[in-house]
Amino acid sequence: MRMVQVGVLGMGKWWVQVGLKSPDVEVAGYVDINPDHLKAIQDEFDIAPSQCFVDFDEALKELKPDAVLIVTPPQFHEPIAVKAMEAGCHVLTEKPLADTWEACLRTVEAVRRTGRIMMVAQNYRYRPEIQTLRNTLRSGRFGAPGQVLINFTRGPHFGGFREEMPYPLIIDMSIHHYDLMRYILDADPVRLTAFSWNPPWSWYRGDASSVSRIDMIPRAKPGSNAGQHPIHVTYHASWCTRGGTTPWNGNWMIYCESGYLEMIDNQIYAQASDDAAKEPIPIEPMDLTDQAYLLRAFYEAVRDGRQPETSAEDNLRSIEMVFRTVESCESGQTVQLTGGA
């Protein structure tokens, strides 16, 4: 599969390395509107100047790729993805799918219209501790989850677009945790109430802290009565804390009908009852993780002609949580979620 990568700075540089190591994908070219950023990857990774373009149209015309990888800031995801699909390319985009709910719906409409494959880089799913937590929950040993508490607190100084945009935490970060809620709990959101604020010491222009209360309905499994009892999730998050730092996955406490599971500092423990000892759950290793896993999964989806697990269509249910969170923060109301139906 021949691919063109668009955007080569922060996360883009990481993707350059993943692409160069991939046995499945040939990265035929790189596009960035800033020539200095292209020069930097030429110097660092020994990439030929002839493979670098400041103009996406020119790269499409000259290289005729099978696929396009998008690693630009969010507001450029929709126009690049739609143009790529209309030119016949499959698309792998960094999260978020797009920068507004309407842009997400338009992007998915373009997927349906062109029949292309489109994947969103929800890489947090493909980590050993996340897979282990999900598999332990799915084993059924602790029964159905009923309530969940997630705490995510960090204080990164990124500079750049995140410090200027509205709701940086919710729009640029919480998408990972919202997508993990759906993935780990095997459930989809139906109702959400959220509140956001900016700490007085914040170095962000937009609100960098929030709390969301989400009702999720388990996806029905054959022969089970799942789907009838909502899971109540409380999500407390900040990108502007000093100390009390959690891992990027956040810390999770999952209270189930016959036991308890937690992931604290990426270690997983289970408790079968309130007087049982906490039992460590061994983390299951994975051959490929994060972006390397995604690139393999994208390649396989294109090879097999099917949408991947983190398709743009599936992602609507995760990204809707982001935009409804903003809506609830602004209105002070509980909002309903439909997944774009």
Ligand SMILES: NC(=O)c1ccc[n+]([C@@H]2O[C@H](COP(=O)([O-])OP(=O)(O)OC[C@H]3O[C@@H](n4cnc5c(N)ncnc54)[C@H](O)[C@@H]3O)[C@@H](O)[C@H]2O)c1
């Ligand atoms: N999955 C993850 O864990 C993860 C982590 C970090 C960033 N990201 C995502 O990756 C994306 C990029 O973030 P970043 O931190 O690398 O941003 P960045 O600002 O470091 O880099 C963006 C690059 O895109 C280029 N660019 C901007 N507009 C362009 C356009 N129209 N055409 C071509 N190039 C363009 C810029 O010149 C820059 O080189 C964002 O969507 C972000 O949310 C994902």
